[in-house]
Amino acid sequence: MRFSCIQENLASGLMIVSRIAARAGNLPILSHIHIKAENDGILLKATNLEVGATYHLRGKIEEEGEFTVPAKLLTDYVFSLPKEKVDVGLKDGSLHLVCGTHQTAIKGMPAADFPFIPVVEAGVSVKVPIEALSEALGQVIFTVSPTETRVEISGALFAYADNRLTVAGTDSYRLAEKILLAQGEAPGNFRVIVPVRALQELERICQGMSAEGGVATLVVSESQLAVLLPGLEFVSRLIEGPPYPDYRAIVPSRFGCSAALPRAEFIGAVKAAGLFSKAGIYDIGIEFNTETKSMRVEALNSQTGEHQSSLAAEAQGVSTKVAFNWKYLLDGLQAVSEEKVVIKATDSSSPSMLTGEKSTDYFYIVMPIKE
Amino acid sequence: MLPEQLWQAVLGQLELSISKPNFTTWFKNTGLLSLEAGKAVVSVPNTFTRAWFEKKYHRILMETLQQIAAQPVREIFYRVGARPTIAPAAAAPSRESPFSSSALSSAGSVRVTAGSGLNPRYTFASFIVGKGNELAHAAARAVAARPGEAYNPLFLYGGVGLGKTHLLQGIGNEVLSQHPAARILYVTCETFTNDFIHAVRGGQAKKFKDTYRGVDVLLVDDIQFIAGKEGSQEEFFHTFNALHQSNKQIVLSSDRPPKAIPALEPRLGSRFEMGMIADIGAPDFETRVAILETKCQERDYQIDKQIVGYIATVVQHNVRELEGALNKLIAFHQLKNIPPTLDFVKKFLASSQPTRKATTPKQIIQTVALYFDLPVEDLLGVSREKRLAFPRQIIMYLLREELKSSYPAIGHELGGRDHTTAMHAYTKIGRELETDSKLKQDVDLIRQRMYNG
Numbered sequence: 001m002r003f004s005c006i007q008e009n010l011a012s013g014l015m016i017v018s019r020i021a022a023r024a025g026n027l028p029i030l031s032h033i034h035i036k037a038e039n040d041g042i043l044l045k046a047t048n049l050e051v052g053a054t055y056h057l058r059g060k061i062e063e064e065g066e067f068t069v070p071a072k073l074l075t076d077y078v079f080s081l082p083k084e085k086v087d088v089g090l091k092d093g094s095l096h097l098v099c100g101t102h103q104t105a106i107k108g109m110p111a112a113d114f115p116f117i118p119v120v121e122a123g124v125s126v127k128v129p130i131e132a133l134s135e136a137l138g139q140v141i142f143t144v145s146p147t148e149t150r151v152e153i154s155g156a157l158f159a160y161a162d163n164r165l166t167v168a169g170t171d172s173y174r175l176a177e178k179i180l181l182a183q184g185e186a187p188g189n190f191r192v193i194v195p196v197r198a199l200q201e202l203e204r205i206c207q208g209m210s211a212e213g214g215v216a217t218l219v220v221s222e223s224q225l226a227v228l229l230p231g232l233e234f235v236s237r238l239i240e241g242p243p244y245p246d247y248r249a250i251v252p253s254r255f256g257c258s259a260a261l262p263r264a265e266f267i268g269a270v271k272a273a274g275l276f277s278k279a280g281i282y283d284i285g286i287e288f289n290t291e292t293k294s295m296r297v298e299a300l301n302s303q304t305g306e307h308q309s310s311l312a313a314e315a316q317g318v319s320t321k322v323a324f325n326w327k328y329l330l331d332g333l334q335a336v337s338e339e340k341v342v343i344k345a346t347d348s349s350s351p352s353m354l355t356g357e358k359s360t361d362y363f364y365i366v367m368p369i370k371e
Numbered sequence: 372m373l374p375e376q377l378w379q380a381v382l383g384q385l386e387l388s389i390s391k392p393n394f395t396t397w398f399k400n401t402g403l404l405s406l407e408a409g410k411a412v413v414s415v416p417n418t419f420t421r422a423w424f425e426k427k428y429h430r431i432l433m434e435t436l437q438q439i440a441a442q443p444v445r446e447i448f449y450r451v452g453a454r455p456t457i458a459p460a461a462a463a464p465s466r467e468s469p470f471s472s473s474a475l476s477s478a479g480s481v482r483v484t485a486g487s488g489l490n491p492r493y494t495f496a497s498f499i500v501g502k503g504n505e506l507a508h509a510a511a512r513a514v515a516a517r518p519g520e521a522y523n524p525l526f527l528y529g530g531v532g533l534g535k536t537h538l539l540q541g542i543g544n545e546v547l548s549q550h551p552a553a554r555i556l557y558v559t560c561e562t563f564t565n566d567f568i569h570a571v572r573g574g575q576a577k578k579f580k581d582t583y584r585g586v587d588v589l590l591v592d593d594i595q596f597i598a599g600k601e602g603s604q605e606e607f608f609h610t611f612n613a614l615h616q617s618n619k620q621i622v623l624s625s626d627r628p629p630k631a632i633p634a635l636e637p638r639l640g641s642r643f644e645m646g647m648i649a650d651i652g653a654p655d656f657e658t659r660v661a662i663l664e665t666k667c668q669e670r671d672y673q674i675d676k677q678i679v680g681y682i683a684t685v686v687q688h689n690v691r692e693l694e695g696a697l698n699k700l701i702a703f704h705q706l707k708n709i710p711p712t713l714d715f716v717k718k719f720l721a722s723s724q725p726t727r728k729a730t731t732p733k734q735i736i737q738t739v740a741l742y743f744d745l746p747v748e749d750l751l752g753v754s755r756e757k758r759l760a761f762p763r764q765i766i767m768y769l770l771r772e773e774l775k776s777s778y779p780a781i782g783h784e785l786g787g788r789d790h791t792t793a794m795h796a797y798t799k800i801g802r803e804l805e806t807d808s809k810l811k812q813d814v815d816l817i818r819q820r821m822y823n824g
Contacts (some may be wrong), residue, residue, distance in 0.1 A: 280715025
């Protein structure tokens with residue numbers, strides 16, 4: 001194998017795939033990157049058997065071949081190189097890299113033992129802008145916790161029907177749902193659960209690409225989700241087993257009161273009150289006052305002290321008081337992308353909802369703390 | 372051969388020719404779904420494994436399957452997911468709501484199978500096997516598989532809350548599921564005694580005999596309470612003989628070995644020992660974690676690994692306490708509707724852990740004297756006979772461990788001995804505890820009596 005490329009291309013490709021490679025485990029080769037030069041291009045591949053990624057590296061091939069080297073070592077090394085041309089070759093069971101005055105040989109393993117990354121199967125496919133996908137992932141997947149006791153919520157729901165892609169996640173204390181406009185390619189609908197670890201990687205990758213625009217194609221087949229991005233194929237297994245809970249049933253259709261207020265001010269007040277919440281419970285009180293059109297945020301900790309602040313808010317309905325875990329509330333506030341947020345609540349035993357003031361494509365539900 | 376057995380045989384053979392890392396990576400969670408007319412369907416956990424099997428292991432798999440199944444295998448299909456599991460379907464309650472305000476009450480309901488005194492909740496499937504109870508579990512299974520033949524009687528003993536009753540009832544339930552017509556009777560020793568007294572008083576000796584001697588499996592819990600009750604002992608002796616002679620299974624449980632049950636008639640004691648005696652030790656850390664995780668799963672409650680580990684570290688000696696701590700935690704959090712955090716659990720458990728009863732040096736000496744059946748004066752006396760010296764060393768060890776007494780104080784407490792004697796005793800017992808399980812059991816039992824008795 002022999003090929004040349006520029007350091008920036010190699011570095012950005014490695015940055016994407018090296019995170020996918022497994023840290024350590026039973027099979028040492030899983031922590032390696034598979035480099036392959038063949039007639040249709042140079043490929044960088046990594047997998048941890050849950051997720052796999054194939055990156056198409058731009059470069060000039062002089063001789064075909066393949067090899068694997070430790071992902072972390074190669075990535076760290078390539079990042080230290082000057083921004084010049086890199087010549088990559090294979091000699092005596094090592095990967096040789098020549099860049100400017102730097103010369104390196106990295107030991108690795110033959111590629112024959114590297115796992116196959118499943119090919120993208122035919123299935124239902126939809127197109128979404130990368131930027132929108134990246135935003136949706138950022139707004140939803142923080143609510144998902146990787147748990148083994150309830151596998152069906154250890155991933156996020158991806159459901160597609162009628163040109164709308166729904167992404168939802170929950171850890172049973174809070175729940176977020178985002179609806180994206182998507183363009184169906186191959187006909188059909190799907191409703192699948194994607195492991196949260198795969199989505200975290202996908203979010204990271206999409207974030208890096210969202211500035212350039214571009215479109216992601218999601219291909220869902222029986223047992224896997226493939227995401228086709230410019231120059232990159234990303235494949236994840238799906239979570240099998242019990243179906244995703246019917247979360248729509250617990251979303252209240254009516255609330256006792258609602259308040260609209262500037263998001264930045266609300267975040268500030270929640271953070272301040274959070275400092276005085278009880279350790280381990282993280283509770284802060286939110287009091288809606290519909291007469292004075294205000295909202296009080298307060299916390300009391302017998303050891304550190306107490307705090308109250310009052311915010312002007314367009315409060316409507318019946319005045320009420322609800323206690324929240326401030327971290328959950330903050331997570332939700334940060335996920336809403338608008339200037340002004342609307343918080344809706346009924347009492348301290350039913351779920352409350354956060355949304356943007358204008359848009360209807362995103363909501364965040366949080367269970368209050370019962371007192 | 373069933374597909375599962377066939378697959379196990381295949382795995383057994385492949386394990387020899389494939390390196391360990393490769394084997395564990397690729398063959399985890401695989402299974403054979405069917406093998407019919409030369410067509411095999413193999414289930415794999417994900418598409419990565421499927422790709423690997425198709426391209427790398429296809430031939431060796433086909434050859435091995437063919438060889439073991441002794442029939443031609445022409446095709447192998449790989450199917451993702453759908454592993455044939457021995458479905459723990461009972462532990463999957465309805466999951467309509469994603470939020471966790473689920474019913475607390477369901478775990479508390481106890482149904483009792485009519486007549487036998489068995490609680491269907493106690494099965495082998497729900498018993499978690501660890502190092503401490505391996506032998507007892509294996510013996511119980513053997514007995515359940517071949518009642519009256521394997522070990523008769525089976526005598527299980529161990530400390531409080533380690534699963535004696537669970538195993539006892541597990542045997543009953545297992546036998547019942549295999550032979551629904553079998554007559555099984557589970558009683559506590561107290562029930563036996565009471566029944567006997569009623570029978571004598573009411574002149575219903577025949578009915579009593581019919582009840583106890585007409586069963587196929589007799590399970591008696593906490594047999595140590597028969598100590599000192601001569602009438603009951605005699606009746607039990609006859610019941611035992613009658614059952615044993617007609618090859619009916621008898622299983623007994625106790626908190627101590629037969630030899631250590633005081634005031635037990637020798638002829639009864641020796642009968643208890645004639646079958647199999649198995650002890651149940653305290654669960655090790657891994658087992659405790661496994662227990663907690665199973666309980667969480669049963670309750671459909673998710674909890675952080677770290678927290679599980681913490682509870683398992685704090686509550687060490689008793690499964691019942693372990694369950695209690697978890698239940699309390701779950702109840703509290705479901706009431707408040709907040710997820711548990713490690714910091715909070717630490718505080719919560721610290722405040723709810725029952726404080727141990729305070730002991731005094733005198734109590735320790737007395738408990739040990741009672742345990743070894745030796746007069747206190749002799750233990751404090753000058754004699755260095757072995758039968759006295761050893762218990763004396765245990766006293767010294769316990770004084771140091773439990774009360775943090777100083778070595779000179781320990782020497783003083785035991786009839787004015789030198790502090791170096793105490794030091795020697797402490798290190799000696801401490802060292803032997805690590806290797807001698809008999810000694811460990813003795814010390815644990817003494818501790819238990821000190822704090823519970």
